[in-house]
Amino acid sequence: xxxxxxxxxxxxxxxxxxxxxxxxxxxxxxxxxxxxxxxxxxxxxxxxxxxxxxxxxxxxxxxxxxxxxxxxxxxxxxxxxxxxxxxxxxxxxxxxxxxxxxxxxxxxxxxxxxxxxxxxxxxxxxxxxxxxxxxxxxxxxxxxxxxxxxxxxxxxxxxxxxxxxxxx
Amino acid sequence: xxxxxxxxxxxxxxxxxxxxxxxxxxxxxxxxxxxxxxxxxxxxxxxxxxxxxxxxxxxxxxxxxxxxxxxxxxxxxxxxxxxxxxxxxxxxxxxxxxxxxxxxxxxxxxxxxxxxxxxxxxxxxxxxxxxxxxxxxxxxxxxxxxxxxxxxxxxxxxxxxxxxxxxxxxxxxxxxxxx
Numbered sequence: 001x002x003x004x005x006x007x008x009x010x011x012x013x014x015x016x017x018x019x020x021x022x023x024x025x026x027x028x029x030x031x032x033x034x035x036x037x038x039x040x041x042x043x044x045x046x047x048x049x050x051x052x053x054x055x056x057x058x059x060x061x062x063x064x065x066x067x068x069x070x071x072x073x074x075x076x077x078x079x080x081x082x083x084x085x086x087x088x089x090x091x092x093x094x095x096x097x098x099x100x101x102x103x104x105x106x107x108x109x110x111x112x113x114x115x116x117x118x119x120x121x122x123x124x125x126x127x128x129x130x131x132x133x134x135x136x137x138x139x140x141x142x143x144x145x146x147x148x149x150x151x152x153x154x155x156x157x158x159x160x161x162x163x164x165x166x167x168x
Numbered sequence: 169x170x171x172x173x174x175x176x177x178x179x180x181x182x183x184x185x186x187x188x189x190x191x192x193x194x195x196x197x198x199x200x201x202x203x204x205x206x207x208x209x210x211x212x213x214x215x216x217x218x219x220x221x222x223x224x225x226x227x228x229x230x231x232x233x234x235x236x237x238x239x240x241x242x243x244x245x246x247x248x249x250x251x252x253x254x255x256x257x258x259x260x261x262x263x264x265x266x267x268x269x270x271x272x273x274x275x276x277x278x279x280x281x282x283x284x285x286x287x288x289x290x291x292x293x294x295x296x297x298x299x300x301x302x303x304x305x306x307x308x309x310x311x312x313x314x315x316x317x318x319x320x321x322x323x324x325x326x327x328x329x330x331x332x333x334x335x336x337x338x339x340x341x342x343x344x345x346x347x
Contacts, residue, residue: 028330028334032334036341037290037309037340042287043290044310046201046205046287047282047288048210048281050200055196058192058200059192061218063188065221
């Protein structure tokens with residue numbers, strides 16, 4: 001047998017196997033068509049119902065259950081943090097600082113103006129260092145915000161230190 | 169929305185939630201009814217549907233084959249449905265046979281189950297079948313899935329599925345006709 005002849009024979013055998021299988025497939029399908037399940041189309045309908053509006057609310061319920069709450073950072077950027085801190089300091093100062101002590105003012109009055117100017121220009125005060133060093137400023141502001149956060153504990157999640165909104 | 173687009177948009181933080189919402193809206197009913205046919209009870213089907221989508225959400229970012237998204241979701245829903253029945257069995261400290269018996273009884277009494285007598289009888293007939301055979305029947309007869317798709321979902325060969333389905337049809341026929 002030539003190579004071409006052998007090739008044709010294999011194809012014919014494959015074709016025969018396919019068509020034999022096809023016959024079985026068709027006969028099985030016909031058998032199904034004769035069954036009650038396929039003759040009575042009402043059987044395709046499920047006897048199950050759902051509560052009114054179930055699928056309408058299912059999507060919303062899924063999103064609130066599946067999706068992580070959207071985290072809104074309390075601070076969008078460092079400047080916002082600084083601005084918030086300044087405002088808070090002001091509020092704290094207004095409501096908590098005591099009125100100027102007359103006695104202390106009198107003590108300051110005893111120090112000459114020249115002495116004060118000399119101190120301000122030559123001494124490095126701790127406050128100057130604080131405001132020059134951004135990293136330290138960050139730490140101070142974080143501590144301040146943490147103190148304020150403690151006051152409003154029902155609004156803020158402690159674990160992540162950020163404010164969570166409902167939904168997404 | 170096309171499945172490929174859903175997968176693509178899910179990767180980006182900006183569009184992740186809207187993509188997931190589109191996925192939920194696209195498949196929620198199919199998932200629910202697939203579960204309902206297995207667990208029968210509406211509340212159980214509701215639990216299964218939610219669990220399914222939670223698992224889909226967690227795993228979706230790593231899923232690559234857009235053409236198989238539907239069968240993948242179906243597979244998760246199938247497993248969750250079967251787990252729900254097992255949880256019921258453990259909760260009630262009974263056998264699975266007793267769980268099925270209870271489901272059969274509920275077909276006549278549950279207020280969210282109503283239909284023609286023969287439709288109810290069909291559901292009872294299905295509860296007599298082995299679990300996998302019932303799954304195959306549901307997917308082929310009610311959902312009209314192709315054997316290839318059912319094969320992907322169940323991990324069973326197409327030949328095995330055809331044999332299982334034909335056998336199921338014969339058993340049900342016998343039950344329905346009382347022959």
